[in-house]
Amino acid sequence: MATTSSKSSPLAAQPGQKGIDPRGPRFGAAITTVLLAVTVVLALIGPSVVAGTTLAQRLADPAFWLLGVITVLFAWGAFGGIQSHPYGKFFRAVIAPRLGKPHELENPKPPTFAQLIGFVISLVGLVLALIGVPYGLFVAAAFAFVAAFLNSVFGYCLGCQIYVLLARAGIVGRGGKTA
């Protein structure tokens, strides 16, 4: 994904790449925040916080299925690109025309990376729930909830901050590869 760009302007928009309205990802994060809040509540009142459940009980947990839907939506944004995400399409079709033009456009890469972080966290929650680790689903949903809340309410992109630390540790970025 990463390309070797010229030294004079390393982060200039790539030719043909269009910036996105930064309010789009925040709108999507607001929906995700609400869905994750419901997941947290369902997790706390469901079988995922109890030890010694059967696989059938764990599979019948509505919190498990709701987090599954959220995980698929994160995967859509992370691998299909934030622009193709259904929330983004809804924002452009219904919300954006009522708001007026944005002050600035942003690079779609950071919110796309944040979707990947969300995908990984919620996937970990699903796996922990499936193998029956008590509170695993709750903890993952709680982390994702805090991140989505920060994104929607404060415009603070936790995933983008994590990217800097990963790049610095040499885990992503080096050699032109991306996560």
Next chain:
Amino acid sequence: MDTWIVVGILAGLVIVATVIGLVARSRAGRVQEVRGFRVVRAVDLDTDEPFGSAATFVQFSTEMCSRCPATKALLVRTAKERKGVQHIEVDITHRPDIAASFNVLQTPTTLVLDNIGAIAARIGGAPRPEAVRTALEIALRRDHGNYVI
């Protein structure tokens, strides 16, 4: 689980997230004066862009940084207001060595260098225009005439 415990946990999460958000917001873009005498050379940044004769903004960015383009626009605009002030952007996405040597933990991070290239101020996060002007004033008023080497 008891309903009130569930409500309490959810409220707790909202409070934790709000506190993190408020702390991040208040810390972002704050100017720190740097009193040391660390001179930054072009080779340290792997750049061929010219340094300013009066002051230089060195902005560290990554590809995954949503606020870097807006910060770049602000710094470039501020640099143009003064004579001898330059802006250099360093993409650390593929350069963890540069990120480590300047202890960059978030992007954008901006260093303001004085006329001889020594770090005078540092801004972590996206700054407001007043913060950029404050940092630039710190760099411009530094005087190295009295050092005995």
